[in-house]
Amino acid sequence: MNWLDAEGFEVARQVLQRGIAAVYVIAFLSAVAQFRALLGEHGLLPVPRYLARSAARGLTLFSWRYSDKLLLAVAWTGAAVAATLVAGLPQLGPPWLPMLAFLLLWGLYMSIVNVGQTFYGFGWETLLLEAGFLAAFLGSNEIAPPVTVLWLFLWLTFRLEFGAGMIKIRGDRVWRNLTALYYHHETQPMPNPASRYFHHLPKPLHKAEVIGNHFAQLVVPFFLFFPQPVGSIAAVIIIITQLWLVVSGNFAWLNWLTILAAAAALSDDALAAVLPGSPELTPDYEPTPIWFAVVVLAMTALMVYLSYWPARNLVSKRQLMNTSFNRWHLANAYGAFGSITRERYEIIVEGTADGVSWQEYEFRGKPGDPGRMPRQFAPYHLRLDWLMWFLALGAPGESWFIPFLRRLLAADRATLKLLRIDPFDGEPPRQVRALVYHYRYSTRQEKKATGLWWIRRPVGMFVAPMKKARSD
Known part of the structure; x- marks a missing residue:
């Protein structure tokens, strides 16, 4: 099974596994702090009332019964398991151990999202679910990361970036005439401390920002699939543009998950060239177990099959934004700010x-x-x-x-x-x-x-x- 091994991408695997797990920690702790007031037994949109009048929109543990105590048990369990993955503990064992841990996070968080109604109706909820599912098949430190899983992360990055770029071009004219950022920094959902300063940048620079955005979202994603070092260069460009968004606004974990997904294209050699003095990684991998290779290939085949719908959506004139085409929140459509508020x-x-x-x-x-x-x-x-x-x-x-x-x-x-x-x-x-x-x-x-x-x-x-x- 050497052909399945992606040797030279150990840093990418560590970044993906630990970074995605860190986002799960934040997501579960957010549920601990906010879910009961918003959606609990006495919340603004109580889950028991929601389940009584209609079935949940997907798989959830709470279809059996909901209680605030059960919600807290689910959220705290998810946060604890995610914390062990951030520390890298399950990754020290056989490949089935981190796989089960990530699948548990996926199932627990999906249970929350599927009863979260409008308070969980954000694109980055399905993004976290898809990323967590893919991370389950990256293996452990014993074996090389599977190349097909890294490809699926690149496909995820492509859908994130190219989908967002196309929704802009097809949507508001301010993206086409390059004036979108005359308004965006002031009207975005939740400005941060730097947003006002970005708003007051000269208008020619705002136009340059839009051009850079179009380049990063409509051109660069294709180069993620090119041989090294082109793939790594494309990933770096995407990461830099996402960090620009991190600095200029508050978009929950959307930008961070995009950065993590793009990291799948970063080879160890490229990172060593950019970061002189970084320790060289020469892992002594064991052969990939046959059972794990079969599971990975089956999952890859499933994701290829499910990708038909988001791929068709990308070329559709009626492109959907932030849509899940199946009950498992896999192979979703993404996009943001197809229209810009002027005031x-x-x-x-x-x-x-x-x-x-x-x-x-x-x-x-x-x-x-x-x-x-x-x-x-x-x-x-x-x-x-x-x-x-x-x-x-x-x-x-x-x-x-x-x-x-x-x-x-x-x-x-x-x-x-x-x-x-x-x-x-x-x-x-x-x-x-x-x-x-x-x-x-x-x-x-x-x-x-x-x-x-x-x-x-x-x-x-x-x-x-x-x-x-x-x-x-």
């Missing part, structure tokens, strides 16, 4: 204790207080904050936003923990309401004069004042 609107939630003076609730990540510097949260995912951005764009929110306001009226402790500031210190307000504000970054002169990061103006009422109903 930023925010939903600001307020409460009053006396019916006269209104005070703001502050969210952790989304813009609120104009004088507060945006924070860096990625790769952690603030699910409520993200949905507040979609809500301001006109996405349906009645199913969860009105229950959210009712939780504030009741001073629900679990809900208040999702926020940065509760102006009433745990006491229930008399009324709550939601207003719409227009936001823009302050100019350099305005920032110097006022210290404000944002300039905002009221637009109108989103939800009229609500008081606690007698039945609440």
Whole structure:
């Protein structure tokens, strides 16, 4: 089975296994911190009610029964197993050990995603599931990484980048006339500390950014499949552009998983050439067991079969974005920002204790207080904050936003923990309401004069004042 061995890609395997496992740690800990308030037994969109009225959209442990205790058991188990993979412990054993560990992560997290409803309706959820499934077949330190699995990671990277590039070209005209970044840094879902500075870069540089983006997403991905060192060079270009996105915004673990998937093209020799003085790796591999080779080839055949649908989607005029074509979340379609918002609107939630003076609730990540510097949260995912951005764009929110306001009226402790500031210190307000504000970054002169990061103006009422109903 020497033809199956990808010798010279040991660093790539270590980066893939440990990096993907690290993202799973973050994802499971996010579930520990947020799931019960959002989706638990008494959450905004309770899973028991969801399962009672309709079947889950895929395989999940919770179709048997849901409880908050079971959710915590699933999440903590996933985080613990993922932590052992980050430390490289299962990889020290036979190849079946890391395989079982990653398949367990895949199954546990899929159980969460498939009942997560709109709070788990993000493309990077399926991306994490697909990446974790592929990582299960990278083997252990005893054997060489299988070449077909590395190819599948390159195919994943291609779908991520080329799919995102095509959705942009086919979508908003600002990507075609190179003006998309006149708006994007200001209107993106959750700006970070550097986003305002990126927004104020000269417009010619913004156009150069868009050209660079098109090159990295529409041209470079083809070269991932070329012989070395071309494949490694293509991977480096993709990694650099993804790091640019990491520095300029908060996109949960999307960029980090793209970086990890692209690392599958990095050969040990290329890394040694770029990083002089790095230790040379000359692993003494054992022969790949026949059973493991059979399993890997069967999985590869399955993924090739499932890839028909995302491949067809890439060339379709009606390209779908962030779509799973099967119940296992494998061989998915990806893409982001096919359209760019030109102006930023925010939903600001307020409460009053006396019916006269209104005070703001502050969210952790989304813009609120104009004088507060945006924070860096990625790769952690603030699910409520993200949905507040979609809500301001006109996405349906009645199913969860009105229950959210009712939780504030009741001073629900679990809900208040999702926020940065509760102006009433745990006491229930008399009324709550939601207003719409227009936001823009302050100019350099305005920032110097006022210290404000944002300039905002009221637009109108989103939800009229609500008081606690007698039945609440």
